[in-house]
Amino acid sequence: MQVERMPALLRDGPLAIVDLATREPVAYEDVPGTRRQIVFLARDVPAAGYRLYSIDKGDETPARGEFPVEVKGGEAGNLISILDRRSGRELLPSKSGRPFGSLFVARGRRGFQLESTAPAEMKVHEGPIRRSLEISRVGSPLPLTVVTTYRGEDYVDLRFDVDLNFDAQGAADNRQFAIALPVAKGPAMFVDGAGFVARVPQDVLPGGGAARYVPVHFVHLQQASDWGVTLANKDSAFVTPDLLFQLVNEGRTAQTREEGVQQLFRTEPRGAPVQSFHFRIAAQPEQKWKWERFGAELNLPLRAVFTGAAAEQPTRSFFEVNRPEVQLLAFKPAEFRPGWYVLRFQEISGQAAKGVKLTTPLTILEAVTANTVEQPEAPIDLSNFSVPAWGTLTVLVRAIL
Numbered sequence: 001m002q003v004e005r006m007p008a009l010l011r012d013g014p015l016a017i018v019d020l021a022t023r024e025p026v027a028y029e030d031v032p033g034t035r036r037q038i039v040f041l042a043r044d045v046p047a048a049g050y051r052l053y054s055i056d057k058g059d060e061t062p063a064r065g066e067f068p069v070e071v072k073g074g075e076a077g078n079l080i081s082i083l084d085r086r087s088g089r090e091l092l093p094s095k096s097g098r099p100f101g102s103l104f105v106a107r108g109r110r111g112f113q114l115e116s117t118a119p120a121e122m123k124v125h126e127g128p129i130r131r132s133l134e135i136s137r138v139g140s141p142l143p144l145t146v147v148t149t150y151r152g153e154d155y156v157d158l159r160f161d162v163d164l165n166f167d168a169q170g171a172a173d174n175r176q177f178a179i180a181l182p183v184a185k186g187p188a189m190f191v192d193g194a195g196f197v198a199r200v201p202q203d204v205l206p207g208g209g210a211a212r213y214v215p216v217h218f219v220h221l222q223q224a225s226d227w228g229v230t231l232a233n234k235d236s237a238f239v240t241p242d243l244l245f246q247l248v249n250e251g252r253t254a255q256t257r258e259e260g261v262q263q264l265f266r267t268e269p270r271g272a273p274v275q276s277f278h279f280r281i282a283a284q285p286e287q288k289w290k291w292e293r294f295g296a297e298l299n300l301p302l303r304a305v306f307t308g309a310a311a312e313q314p315t316r317s318f319f320e321v322n323r324p325e326v327q328l329l330a331f332k333p334a335e336f337r338p339g340w341y342v343l344r345f346q347e348i349s350g351q352a353a354k355g356v357k358l359t360t361p362l363t364i365l366e367a368v369t370a371n372t373v374e375q376p377e378a379p380i381d382l383s384n385f386s387v388p389a390w391g392t393l394t395v396l397v398r399a400i401l
Helices: 288-299
Strands: 015-019 024-026 049-051 053-057 069-073 079-084 102-107 121-126 130-136 144-150 155-163 175-180 189-192 197-200 218-222 227-233 244-249 252-256 260-264 274-285 315-317 326-333 341-347 353-356 363-370 376-379 385-387 392-400
Touching: 069 130, 069 144, 069 155, 079 274, 155 175, 155 244, 189 288, 197 288, 218 288, 227 288, 244 274, 274 288, 341 385, 385 392
Parallel strands: none
Antiparallel strands: 015 024, 015 053, 049 315, 069 079, 102 175, 121 130, 130 144, 144 155, 155 274, 175 244, 189 197, 189 218, 218 227, 227 274, 252 260, 326 341, 341 392, 353 385, 363 376, 363 392
16 A cells, blocks of 8 residues: 555654554554655455544554565566565576566567667665566666555565657657566466456457457466466556557557647657556466456556545445455446446356345445446346356445435
């Protein structure tokens, strides 16, 4: 959890953070280069709810716990190992034709080629919450790579800074940038789709192999029958079967009134030529709903908001579903029925879910199923209902607090 807007009174000096649900002190660390932004681990935040923490002047809480994931960089400045120390599982292949975290550029109609980079300087920074490996290359199209692990957490955050103006003057009309993130290939590759997860090549029709796929939030590479490697993507819309994540395509230009001819990057709008692209990687069990949650947490992180006074309950969930493979996608006012609200559920594991129960502090006076345009259909018991595999269920409710 990153707290970005600190009150003026808390921008200097040590802080004391307390989890109001457990009354336990919580460690934090400052984010370098900011006007007092801090990071701490917010654990067990309830679904569709909140958890309260107090922040005040006081003594800092010392760091506790180990880093479960160990990261190693090679002499060339690329990652050579991401080891889950708890399970002993290595996430990166021992040999790969494309170094993990390397930059590839395609010019004109030519394919992607490995871009040479300047010599790398590696530094490790360790704080109460994070350990970061910074790989910097002065005068390079990939000037900075940051690999971050967290105390007690089994995932790794990856950040790649790419200079999109590199070699721009002498470049061809079309340039594409991509990052290689190869992991060992196993029995299947899974790509997050719009409401489903596709297996590659099992779900690909004969003759229908694609040059690239469009993952919504993640790609999962099965390694064995019980585990695989999940790569969550935040800033990349395309991935090739050999895990080359496309970042930018600047193949078009536009004539503007005030600034002349401008190239149209896929990442517009942007305020600087050096842009950051984020990914997350972890070893995970072969459970699709966990991959979905992993990708969603990167793309929809927790938000921190300061309140004037503490609520009556230090932690609270407004909507909780007893089955982790059923996701609540929406709660909103109904479009055509005043006083009614829409709940939309989705099954995200690929297997029908039965005995689903919704728990909420709201008093549900009436609940009926509806189609996707919110036309009511039949009554439903929200304490015991079913959702079909990969299915979406829309429910209209009349409720009071």
